[in-house]
Amino acid sequence: MTAQNILNLRHQNIFRATVNHYISTAEPVGSKTLVKEYDFHVSSATIRNVMGKLEKAGFLYQPHVSAGRIPSDSGYRFYVDELVTPNVKTRKQVHQALTQNSDEQLWGLEATLQKANQILSTLSGYIALITVPQQNYARLRHLQLLPLSASKVMVIVVTDMFQPQSVAFELEYDPDELTLLANFLNHHLQGRSLEEISRLDLDALDQDFRHCAELLDTICQTVAKVNQNNLSTPILVHGISEVLRQPEFSQLEQLQTLLHLIEVRQEQLFPVMFNREGEEGTTLIHIGTENPLEPMKTCALVSANYYQEEVPVGSVGVIGPTRMFYENAIALVEATADYISASLTTQPELA
Structure with a gap:
């Protein structure tokens, strides 16, 4: 027996009342309770008969033999899909x-x-x-390049969605150029998503920095790793x-x-x-x-x-x-x- 052939308007109203009462009280619901608290204009026996049909359909069940009935998961599913309107x-x-x-x-x-x-x-x-928000849609606020050794640099990435993240990587660099590179990258990358940065077209770089294209590509890919390393x-x-x-x-x-x-x-x-x-x-x-x-x-x-x-x-x-x-x-x-x-x-x- 399915919802389509048992839930006429009366059945739906009685089922809705049963679910609503149980939600409010956490107590199993009996036919006498529905007669007393809801204006159905039918007898307790009629409501009990309807509740029996709802139980056979799998929408209600009795937690104990002598208790009233409560909604099953299937009952809640029908209730949510067919009877609920967001408030x-x-x-x-x-x-x-x-x-x-x-x-x-x-x-x-x-x-x-x-x-x-x-x-x-x-x-x-x-x-x-x-x-x-997922990290790949975070937008860059600021990045900083810090020299750790003669051949190692740490990039610190601050986005608009997360705490600062850092990645260290091997890099041959000129210390004087490192600050200029950081300023250049902040100017061009600020406001871009980390996803976008990983796909940056370096051919569009300013003439003065084209000789650093390989270096910049390394830095950009390292910034993108912040995304890959923080997928959770x-x-x-x-x-x-x-x-x-x-x-x-x-x-x-x-x-x-x-x-x-x-x-x-x-x-x-x-x-x-x-x-x-x-x-x-x-x-x-x-x-x-x-x-x-x-x-x-x-x-x-x-x-x-x-x-x-x-x-x-x-x-x-x-x-x-x-x-x-x-x-x-x-x-x-x-x-x-x-x-x-x-x-x-x-x-x-x-x-």
Whole structure:
């Protein structure tokens, strides 16, 4: 029996009420509760019959023989796909909270992400996750060339998205020329992405520096290695204390495995959150057993990409129990992702 042949309008309304009540109370839902608290104008027996059909379809189940019913992962999936509309009021609420008394141009990107993560966690009541933008789209703010020995140089790269990174490499150089080269590169490379720098056309160099083309190519390729050596993308985490209030995480062992994943095994979590091929406006929702990672099999993850110049560079998400306020969570995640995308496009131009 499928959703198409059992869920008429009455069934959908009763199912929606069952899910909403369970989300609000964390208590199994019985037919008498629905009759008492929802205006269905039908008997308890009718509602009980509908709930029985929903159970046979796999959308509800009884955790105990004498208990009411709660949604299954399949039930939540149908609920999310067919019955949920992101809360417009919640979108406005998070937008107002994010933009109140803010000036991202003074803060910088890291502070913007930290603020967004804190607000997302507070408003959702779940663990908020924001991936730091992927390194290959970071733009160069400044580079410095430091002589380490007669044949070794360190290049220090500062981008608009990360802490300074450095790479040492072998190089035959003239000390007097090193400073001039650094100034030249800062002038020509500032504001370019590390991806772009790795593909720089050195034939377009100024006449005065063409004799240094090979040297400059070595430096540019070394700068690009900063990108290659930092492919792991950090995930900012906020709100672990929030999720402790949820009864689903009362078991310490279950909570520890989830926190270990979030804090230590982020390289496994990142590809679950970030949809490299996703079109703008696409929201990913993993519910319970749909999650590919074992510590998340009892959780729900809602995530959406944020963009820089229409390119997906990072992701925003919340992790909570499958008993999640999906209407609010989806709206909060989408609004936060939109806010970060807008912040990336309004970052001040690099001089």
